[in-house]
Amino acid sequence: MFNTNARSDMKDNGNIDVYPSEAVAQQEDSFTAEDPVNIGKILKKIRTQYQLTLEDASKRTGVAKSTLSKIENEQISPTFAILQKLAKGLDIEIPQLFVEPKQQQATGRRDITEQGKGQQHLTTTYEHELLATQLSSKKMLPYKSRVHARSFEDFGDWVRHDGEEFLLVLEGEVQLLTEFYQPRTLKTGDSAYYDASMGHLVVSSSKEDALILWITTS
Amino acid sequence: MFNTNARSDMKDNGNIDVYPSEAVAQQEDSFTAEDPVNIGKILKKIRTQYQLTLEDASKRTGVAKSTLSKIENEQISPTFAILQKLAKGLDIEIPQLFVEPKQQQATGRRDITEQGKGQQHLTTTYEHELLATQLSSKKMLPYKSRVHARSFEDFGDWVRHDGEEFLLVLEGEVQLLTEFYQPRTLKTGDSAYYDASMGHLVVSSSKEDALILWITTS
DNA sequence: AGAAAAAGTTTCCAATACGAAAAATAATTG
DNA sequence: CAATTATTTTTCGTATTGGAAACTTTTTCT
Numbered sequence: 069m070f071n072t073n074a075r076s077d078m079k080d081n082g083n084i085d086v087y088p089s090e091a092v093a094q095q096e097d098s099f100t101a102e103d104p105v106n107i108g109k110i111l112k113k114i115r116t117q118y119q120l121t122l123e124d125a126s127k128r129t130g131v132a133k134s135t136l137s138k139i140e141n142e143q144i145s146p147t148f149a150i151l152q153k154l155a156k157g158l159d160i161e162i163p164q165l166f167v168e169p170k171q172q173q174a175t176g177r178r179d180i181t182e183q184g185k186g187q188q189h190l191t192t193t194y195e196h197e198l199l200a201t202q203l204s205s206k207k208m209l210p211y212k213s214r215v216h217a218r219s220f221e222d223f224g225d226w227v228r229h230d231g232e233e234f235l236l237v238l239e240g241e242v243q244l245l246t247e248f249y250q251p252r253t254l255k256t257g258d259s260a261y262y263d264a265s266m267g268h269l270v271v272s273s274s275k276e277d278a279l280i281l282w283i284t285t286s
Numbered sequence: 287m288f289n290t291n292a293r294s295d296m297k298d299n300g301n302i303d304v305y306p307s308e309a310v311a312q313q314e315d316s317f318t319a320e321d322p323v324n325i326g327k328i329l330k331k332i333r334t335q336y337q338l339t340l341e342d343a344s345k346r347t348g349v350a351k352s353t354l355s356k357i358e359n360e361q362i363s364p365t366f367a368i369l370q371k372l373a374k375g376l377d378i379e380i381p382q383l384f385v386e387p388k389q390q391q392a393t394g395r396r397d398i399t400e401q402g403k404g405q406q407h408l409t410t411t412y413e414h415e416l417l418a419t420q421l422s423s424k425k426m427l428p429y430k431s432r433v434h435a436r437s438f439e440d441f442g443d444w445v446r447h448d449g450e451e452f453l454l455v456l457e458g459e460v461q462l463l464t465e466f467y468q469p470r471t472l473k474t475g476d477s478a479y480y481d482a483s484m485g486h487l488v489v490s491s492s493k494e495d496a497l498i499l500w501i502t503t504s
Numbered sequence: 505a506g507a508a509a510a511a512g513t514t515t516c517c518a519a520t521a522c523g524a525a526a527a528a529t530a531a532t533t534g
Numbered sequence: 535c536a537a538t539t540a541t542t543t544t545t546c547g548t549a550t551t552g553g554a555a556a557c558t559t560t561t562t563c564t
Binding site for chain 2 (some may be wrong): 521
Binding site (some may be wrong): 339344351358 | 540541542543544545548551
């Protein structure tokens with residue numbers, strides 16, 4: 069069901085420090101002239117990563133969607149003027165058009181994460197699905213967590229970190245354990261908001277694993 | 287004539303550690319889409335820095351010189367295909383076309399420094415003119431030095447550094463002072479070669495300042 | 505599954521880039 | 535300083551790009 073090399077995993081007691089995606093982000097070499105750079109493929113990757121349709125991209129850049137389509141399909145070689153429009157409209161730097169796209173700043177962007185399509189991050193106590201991982205430097209880190217933990221002992225110690233946290237129970241029933249407070253049961257639909265520097269934990273109190281939405285300030 | 291804040295200058299006793307050009311190299315921000323990037327101006331800078339004519343560049347890149355001319359003069363917006371040819375032919379990375387050019391590797395290149403057009407570097411003892419500063423990572427560092435110094439005392443201590451040194455007297459007469467050796471007078475046309483880790487100095491022994499060509503291994 | 509909407513591709517023509525050669529400048533040389 | 539050569543710019547025909555709209559494919563909704 070979940071990871072069994074318990075000891076080493078216990079250090080990581082379900083808390084998320086940084087989005088793994090930021091650390092994992094593949095390091096691409098900067099483009100050398102020898103490589104067969106496919107500007108079309110790259111542009112498409114950028115556009116789809118932004119979750120823009122050709123029409124959206126057209127509106128942003130002022131370049132006809134037909135042109136965009138042809139560029140993406142390597143049917144034409146865009147002029148530098150077009151490259152500039154693309155860069156400006158998509159708010160990227162031109163050299164970015166020659167390297168595989170990475171995460172993007174959140175400003176002016178959106179990132180839709182479909183059910184189950186988020187980035188998985190497993191611990192012994194929780195099964196996290198990170199949301200909106202395409203965007204970096206976000207003010208909030210949203211993720212869904214399936215709660216395997218059943219008791220304080222499953223963690224070993226309180227979870228503590230900077231910032232504040234909000235959670236909403238999506239499925240099942242959980243107990244919110246909070247330092248200095250009495251445990252509190254939260255049913256589906258209930259939510260909580262708390263200072264994350266105060267020790268806190270969530271354990272499932274129903275038979276099934278509970279599912280919660282979690283949002284942490286970064 | 288030369289710098290007068292003597293004390294701080296004495297530390298720098300005429301020896302050249304690195305080409306100042308490498309340290310001085312202006313730090314340009316990477317291009318943001320907002321800036322009005324002038325690909326023509328940049329291309330021209332690169333080409334002239336390589337000391338290539340339009341025809342040379344045309345041969346290297348396979349792009350017609352007329353096209354190159356028009357690009358440089360911003361009369362046309364080159365297609366991406368052309369940008370690729372330029373990058374490949376000039377052996378640069380495409381993003382380089384969007385930033386002010388810096389020094390270039392020496393491989394396959396040449397750099398002519400016209401009389402007096404080298405990069406000036408003044409000390410209390412010498413007046414250096416660095417040569418071939420367009421190229422980086424050179425095996426040899428050539429420079430001309432006008433010798434102001436007249437005695438060992440003008441330095442304070444031996445000059446020492448890794449590598450070997452060759453010098454040729456271009457004008458005037460100098461004394462080559464070398465650790466473990468007797469001083470030796472060198473007239474115009476005379477030359478010397480020595481291990482630079484051994485203390486060494488050159489002082490002018492004629493009435494006028496002497497001029498020498500100096501080449502150091504790096 | 506069929507209709508409607510959305511997204512992507514292709515067509516066609518005007519606008520523009522590309523290259524060869526001619527014309528104009530700039531640099532050299534006697 | 536005129537003549538020559540080297541270098542850059544302009545001209546002009548051809549090839550290619552870029553955009554509006556038509557068309558096709560994919561997705562969504564009932």
